[in-house]
Amino acid sequence: MSDTLTEQKPVKPPKQKRPASLWSDALYDLRRSKVFIIAAVLIAILVVMSIIPGLFSPVNAFDSSTCDLTIARQGVSSAHWFGTDNLGCDTYSRVIYGARISIMVGVFSTLATTLIGGLLGLLAGFYGRWTDTVLSRLAEVFFAVPSTLGALLILAVVGRDNAGIWTVVLALSVLAWPMVLRIMRAAVMSSKSQDYVVAARALGAGPGRIMQRHILPNAVAPVIVVATMNMGVFIAAEAALSFLGVGIQSPDISWGLMIADARNRFLQAPEALLFPALFLSITVLAFVMLGDAVRDAFDPKLR
Amino acid sequence: MGRYVVRRLLQAIPVLLGTTFLIFALVYALPGDPIQALAGDRAVDPIFRATMREMFHLDDPLIVQYGYYVQGIFTGDFGMTFRGVPVSTIFEGKFQVTLNLALMALVIEAIVGVGLGLIAALRRGKAADTAILAFTLLLVSVPTLVSGFVLQLVLGVQLKTSTGIDFFPVAGTSEGWRSYLLPGLVLAGTSIAYLTRLTRTSLMETLRADYVRTAIAKGMPRRRVLGRHALRNSLIPLVTYLGADLGALMSGAVITETIFNLNGIGRQLFDSVYLSENSVVVGIVTVLVLIFIAANLIVDLLYAVLDPRIRYE
Amino acid sequence: MKNPSVDTHLLPADSGTIGTEPLLAVDNLHVEFTTRQGVVRAVNGVSYALNAGETLAVLGESGSGKSVTAQAIMGILDMPPARVPKGEIRFRGTDLLKLSENQRSQIRGQQIAMIFQDALSALNPVFTVGWQIAEMFRVHKGMSKKDSYTKAIELMDRVRIPAARQRVNDYPHQFSGGMRQRIMIAMSIALDPDLLIADEPTTALDVTVQAQIMELLAELQRDSNMGLILITHDLGVVADVADKIAVMYGGRIVENAPVHDIYRNPAHPYTKGLLESIPRVDMKGQELYAIKGLPPNLLDMPTGCAFHPRCPFRQDNCVTDVPALHAISGTRSSACHYWREVLDGTAG
Numbered sequence: 001m002s003d004t005l006t007e008q009k010p011v012k013p014p015k016q017k018r019p020a021s022l023w024s025d026a027l028y029d030l031r032r033s034k035v036f037i038i039a040a041v042l043i044a045i046l047v048v049m050s051i052i053p054g055l056f057s058p059v060n061a062f063d064s065s066t067c068d069l070t071i072a073r074q075g076v077s078s079a080h081w082f083g084t085d086n087l088g089c090d091t092y093s094r095v096i097y098g099a100r101i102s103i104m105v106g107v108f109s110t111l112a113t114t115l116i117g118g119l120l121g122l123l124a125g126f127y128g129r130w131t132d133t134v135l136s137r138l139a140e141v142f143f144a145v146p147s148t149l150g151a152l153l154i155l156a157v158v159g160r161d162n163a164g165i166w167t168v169v170l171a172l173s174v175l176a177w178p179m180v181l182r183i184m185r186a187a188v189m190s191s192k193s194q195d196y197v198v199a200a201r202a203l204g205a206g207p208g209r210i211m212q213r214h215i216l217p218n219a220v221a222p223v224i225v226v227a228t229m230n231m232g233v234f235i236a237a238e239a240a241l242s243f244l245g246v247g248i249q250s251p252d253i254s255w256g257l258m259i260a261d262a263r264n265r266f267l268q269a270p271e272a273l274l275f276p277a278l279f280l281s282i283t284v285l286a287f288v289m290l291g292d293a294v295r296d297a298f299d300p301k302l303r
Numbered sequence: 304m305g306r307y308v309v310r311r312l313l314q315a316i317p318v319l320l321g322t323t324f325l326i327f328a329l330v331y332a333l334p335g336d337p338i339q340a341l342a343g344d345r346a347v348d349p350i351f352r353a354t355m356r357e358m359f360h361l362d363d364p365l366i367v368q369y370g371y372y373v374q375g376i377f378t379g380d381f382g383m384t385f386r387g388v389p390v391s392t393i394f395e396g397k398f399q400v401t402l403n404l405a406l407m408a409l410v411i412e413a414i415v416g417v418g419l420g421l422i423a424a425l426r427r428g429k430a431a432d433t434a435i436l437a438f439t440l441l442l443v444s445v446p447t448l449v450s451g452f453v454l455q456l457v458l459g460v461q462l463k464t465s466t467g468i469d470f471f472p473v474a475g476t477s478e479g480w481r482s483y484l485l486p487g488l489v490l491a492g493t494s495i496a497y498l499t500r501l502t503r504t505s506l507m508e509t510l511r512a513d514y515v516r517t518a519i520a521k522g523m524p525r526r527r528v529l530g531r532h533a534l535r536n537s538l539i540p541l542v543t544y545l546g547a548d549l550g551a552l553m554s555g556a557v558i559t560e561t562i563f564n565l566n567g568i569g570r571q572l573f574d575s576v577y578l579s580e581n582s583v584v585v586g587i588v589t590v591l592v593l594i595f596i597a598a599n600l601i602v603d604l605l606y607a608v609l610d611p612r613i614r615y616e
Numbered sequence: 617m618k619n620p621s622v623d624t625h626l627l628p629a630d631s632g633t634i635g636t637e638p639l640l641a642v643d644n645l646h647v648e649f650t651t652r653q654g655v656v657r658a659v660n661g662v663s664y665a666l667n668a669g670e671t672l673a674v675l676g677e678s679g680s681g682k683s684v685t686a687q688a689i690m691g692i693l694d695m696p697p698a699r700v701p702k703g704e705i706r707f708r709g710t711d712l713l714k715l716s717e718n719q720r721s722q723i724r725g726q727q728i729a730m731i732f733q734d735a736l737s738a739l740n741p742v743f744t745v746g747w748q749i750a751e752m753f754r755v756h757k758g759m760s761k762k763d764s765y766t767k768a769i770e771l772m773d774r775v776r777i778p779a780a781r782q783r784v785n786d787y788p789h790q791f792s793g794g795m796r797q798r799i800m801i802a803m804s805i806a807l808d809p810d811l812l813i814a815d816e817p818t819t820a821l822d823v824t825v826q827a828q829i830m831e832l833l834a835e836l837q838r839d840s841n842m843g844l845i846l847i848t849h850d851l852g853v854v855a856d857v858a859d860k861i862a863v864m865y866g867g868r869i870v871e872n873a874p875v876h877d878i879y880r881n882p883a884h885p886y887t888k889g890l891l892e893s894i895p896r897v898d899m900k901g902q903e904l905y906a907i908k909g910l911p912p913n914l915l916d917m918p919t920g921c922a923f924h925p926r927c928p929f930r931q932d933n934c935v936t937d938v939p940a941l942h943a944i945s946g947t948r949s950s951a952c953h954y955w956r957e958v959l960d961g962t963a964g
Binding site for chain 2 (some may be wrong): 137138140141142144145146148149150152153154156157159160232236239240243244245246256259263266267270273274277278280281282284285288289292
């Protein structure tokens with residue numbers, strides 16, 4: 001096929017004015033994406049919920065005096081929108097207060113893995129040779145351990161007394177960074193061989209400048225995509241670990257923990273389980289949608 | 304092909320050593336008293352401590368300790384429980400349950416995922432495609448933790464009480480293969496979504512390939528172009544994904560087995576975590592990681608069988 | 617050209633030509649693609665004809681519409697995004713565009729066959745070459761597996777692949793580029809088609825191999841009396857094999873002539889430019905001529921004659937008036953307002 005339309009690709013329409021760079025192009029696409037807007041609104045609400053839960057719930061869920069054992073395991077009512085749990089605490093306020101842990105674990109685990117994996121990936125991709133060999137082999141070893149399973153192991157060993165949000169973040173990050181490394185490394189290696197980078201090097205630009213000016217801007221896009229997608233994965237993993245009893249511990253409030261607490265009486269009083277489950281799913285959905293929209297915007301090939 | 308297999312097997316060795324060392328290091332080399340860690344919250348008797356220290360070679364250098372650990376793995380010795388029962392005996396029977404569950408999930412995943420992916424690829428850009436993509440988005444977003452309980456309630460309990468259809472047992476393995484239907488579906492959830500998307504992209508890519516155009520130019524009927532020429536090529540990534548997923552499904556079965564009360568190794572893992580029997584936890588995690596690595600290795604070899612370009616490298 | 621009455625039924629393969637109807641007649645063909653950026657008119661009223669035993673070279677650069685025309689004849693355009701709003705493609709008097717997809721797939725491979733540029737990607741990587749050739753006999757002729765493989769080996773011998781019997785179970789990537797193209801050729805001539813379309817069959821090959829492949833194609837054509845359409849951007853490759861040449865530019869035919877006439881004296885400035893940009897031994901030491909400017913943007917075609925921005929013969933009306941394909945002799949035509957000046961070599 002010598003003259004199919006693929007060769008005409010660089011041609012830009014004459015009338016339609018569109019931004020030229022990948023970044024502005026991506027932002028332009030994002031602003032028009034319905035999926036992105038829905039996801040962004042949901043995430044904005046969740047973030048506000050996790051910072052100022054009092055805005056959504058008049059009852060302070062951390063105040064145990066608000067619980068009343070005589071009204072335990074009640075269904076949906078006007079006083080308790082989502083019913084009450086085993087201890088007679090208001091499920092609605094607990095669900096609202098539970099957002100904080102999920103968002104924090106999602107954000108900080110993503111931050112940690114992106115920084116570690118991104119930095120190591122940059123080094124491996126940029127310097128190649130033995131740096132690459134060592135880092136890639138190392139990543140392969142960590143990659144071979146399924147991350148939820150590995151996190152379960154770490155948290156089980158660390159013990160319940162030391163468990164909390166930061167140990168969960170740590171346990172998840174320790175095993176999840178290699179994915180970011182792989183993406184970053186591949187992106188760096190492909191942009192390193194681009195003609196303009198070779199040219200910049202030939203003109204005597206130092207490694208620092210080349211990384212900062214030429215390679216990072218191109219390599220960052222795929223990393224952002226994978227980071228956004230990971231956020232939802234981490235949130236689901238935190239819920240799973242807390243459900244299994246090695247993650248967040250009472251009296252902290254986590255949706256996974258709430259599901260675990262409601263589990264034994266699930267068939268009799270499903271509300272106490274279903275509402276945290278619903279919020280958990282919506283939160284993960286919001287981040288998955290965000291990841292999808294960001295990927296579509298940054299990777300026009302997949303359209 | 305022989306050279307490829309040998310090379311791939313050799314490549315697996317450092318990963319295997321590295322991974323076992325990682326697990327080992329996470330457990331035994333963490334600061335603190337490893338015996339206390341193994342014992343969990345219990346108080347430790349000094350005599351017991353001494354025995355344990357000797358049994359786990361804790362007074363030897365770290366690398367020697369690791370040597371003993373690896374040796375144990377290769378001889379099927381995954382350590383002792385707190386009560387002195389070998390961990391390997393705990394696996395008996397439970398391994399089969401987890402394997403059954405993972406296989407059921409794999410079958411469901413293959414049928415639903417490939418089916419939906421094919422429809423989406425052939426109806427690219429149409430309503431069916433959009434609906435399927437939205438469905439996969441939803442599927443990825445509902446954690447096993449949620450889908451497990453919800454399906455148990457809806458298909459297992461409410462379906463029975465409202466229509467009398469008692470097809471999906473909600474707990475245990477007493478109903479034979481039917482016992483695995485609901486948990487299998489739950490376990491397959493996220494994988495179905497990934498496989499659907501993978502099938503869609505893979506088929507869309509092959510449909511654009513030059514050799515598909517050649518097949519059309521050869522006058523092959525549309526069904527043959529799709530079913531033989533395109534599908535045979537699209538299958539390569541799908542089969543390899545499914546193979547690798549078997550390992551992932553087995554190691555991801557903890558929550559599903561817990562919810563549906565299946566007596567597999569995942570459930571055992573949950574119980575051991577609950578009882579702070581950390582030596583069992585380590586043993587199970589080691590086995591699952593080894594299965595995970597083995598599955599990935601087998602997939603690489605499978606790749607060579609499916610793709611002649613690799614076979615004759 | 618006038619439209620003769622169109623036969624809607626398929627003609628038997630041995631019917632030959634009816635009266636003056638050629639083997640293949642493309643008549644005022646238009647093809648357009650709907651893209652995100654707008655409608656691309658890739659082919660704008662192309663007409664050419666070919667008789668049995670004749671070789672037509674279609675010459676043009678990327679985007680000239682030469683391959684799209686071939687794909688339209690073959691019926692392998694993706695529709696959508698492609699669309700054929702106008703035109704006819706008559707094969708033995710039958711308009712192929714009016715046939716059902718089913719009828720067309722009966723013609724494809726059996727009566728009209730095609731060879732592609734890159735044999736490596738055009739052959740299926742996961743099937744042996746023998747399987748891929750034998751498939752023609754199994755699907756179209758219902759032959760047994762064994763017989764079809766015997767036929768496949770015969771064909772591989774015929775296109776001179778050494779040790780065909782041993783190599784029949786090899787995969788495409790195990791062959792060299794030239795051998796792969798021979799396999800493509802073997803596959804395409806398997807069922808003795810009446811018309812063979814070769815889309816840049818030698819572009820991906822070394823120069824020495826190019827000559828061997830062209831020779832093989834010419835030989836096969838002589839033996840079987842099939843019509844051959846050679847699509848190329850390289851005048852040099854087709855000079856010895858083609859009977860006539862159609863030069864395409866911007867989705868139109870700009871010049872149509874017997875091969876010697878074009879070489880001796882082109883009647884369109886674009887053809888003239890192409891000829892002058894071929895390196896020649898007798899012009900050693902002189903600077904090589906190159907056509908100025910860039911090929912036209914299909915989304916934003918120049919007004920008037922598509923070639924006017926690059927044309928040394930340009931006059932004012934070239935910018936506004938689309939030149940028709942003027943007949944300049946019984947066998948030649950040119951789509952240039954000033955073909956006389958081009959022939960005389962004045963101006964420019």
